[in-house]
Amino acid sequence: MKGYVWAVGATAACTLAGIAMRGRFDLVNIAMIYLLAVVIVALRYRRGPAIVTSMLCVAVFDLLFVPPQGRFTVDDVQYLLTFAIMLAVGLIISTLTESLRRQASAQARLEMQAETERMRSALLASISHDLRTPLAVMSGASSSLAERGERLSPAERQALAQSVFEQAREMSEQVSKVLQMTRLESGRLELERDWGSLGEIAGSVLRGLADRLATHRVIVELPEDLPLVRVDAGLIEQVLANLLENAARHTPPGTVVRLRAKLEGGEVVVSVEDFGPGLPEADVERLFDKFQHGVSEGSKGGVGLGLSTARAIVRLHGGRAWGEQLPGGGIAFRFALPLEEQPRLPAEAAA
């Protein structure tokens, strides 16, 4: 629609210019002005507006400038040629522009496909690397139970069954992380924001992760008067879970994992600090890349999505997530969420 408005506008502008030039310039030069209009419209818009501009220009040029003026009669054959050329130029340029546009969008599609392909192969490599071990454990342990069960002691049977259960849980966690990341990347994930309490979310995470965190000493330091935040509580719970799990996975058993929160300039900053070996600052940032594992930790498991997922979720909330080297060794992973004006609670009459 905009193209057609331009077609009319360009023709009108050329006509004004042509009228100003009349008498001092040849008709051919005025025709050139109209040709310019056709070229501009053809470059900017599709074929339709270009054709309309050519036709309008030819009609107006004929009507106003070519003798006899005021009538659609052409005395001189050479102006017929002018019209034909104008139409041809319009068509050629709009066709060229359109094919260029098509090529550009095809190129962009190809690049996106290449990126998706790259992601997919990284994902496959990661899956084959990180999910094969639990699968091998599960098929080995379960086949022992199924085929040789009667020769095993009850304690051995119990241990095998337990390891199948644990590995399956672990795999399910990883698969659900991959799914969640895919959902985040597709942009199809809509935040279901609601007033949430970070203390409550932390409590729920710690209960859910009790088994995995049992190897570490978890210290929780949350201020009494932590304000409420407007968040998708389920997703923020996942951020916290990923950070805590990450800390427990990559630091020696028995060390401290500390969960803290504080208010800082209109934001609430939540930190998960570990007291493991730490990493150089530059490598800490790299941990937020997808499928990125710390140095030589092949056997630690996990598909390397925890931190990148956490960051994607925090960013969706308008916040930031980053890692910091701690002075005494160890790493702090932090995220900041913007604070909003607190909702009001009607006062309750004293009992």
Place this chain on the structure above:
Amino acid sequence: MTTILVVEDEPEIRRFLRSSLGAEGYRVVESPNARRGAIDAGTHKPDLAIVDLALPDFDGRELIRQIRQWSPMPIVVLSARHQERSKIEALDAGADDYITKPFGVGELLARVRVALRHAARSPSGTLLKLGAATVDLEKRRASRDGAEVHLTPIEFRLLACLASHLGMVVTQRQLLTEVWGPSHAAQTHYLRIYMKQLRDKLEADPVQPRYLLTETGVGYRLLADEDSP
């Protein structure tokens, strides 16, 4: 003998439910889809139904609505992760509790036991033992380590609402509607603030509560020590 109806389309999951529920002495009736489930619920009159939310013919929530039209039998829902909304819809449609796949058998049996006990018990008789704290909902008195604890009327109402579904999840909407009234059903911050107050008064560690639990994005669950009535 207690009969449990399992409505689940995956045969392998049915097999595992059949053997683990069977080993606990329950009689198990299996339905592979919602249509069959609706019929089996009518003919077998089970004491409890376990319903998968993703069924091939029609939605598990619809089946729950149908069952609720004629029966108060406890219904426990099986759902996938990251689907808070469908859990809430199932609970609001009349389900009593949910369990997220993948789950261990211990978790499942605990849910089933709580739901069966809830169905068998009359909702009155309300002395709650929450560790060092005790709450008498009838006399509206609470104490902790022998010392009296002051609870406001709203705090009592909130506790009473959770206690009437002891051990089971109660959605935020249910709580807000029952305690503050239907016009406040969306004021979820009331719950955040009052639950914190209750935990501060009754829990030994309010950040890591043992009794007043959060089901993030869904609602709350009150547990009590086993010897509670």
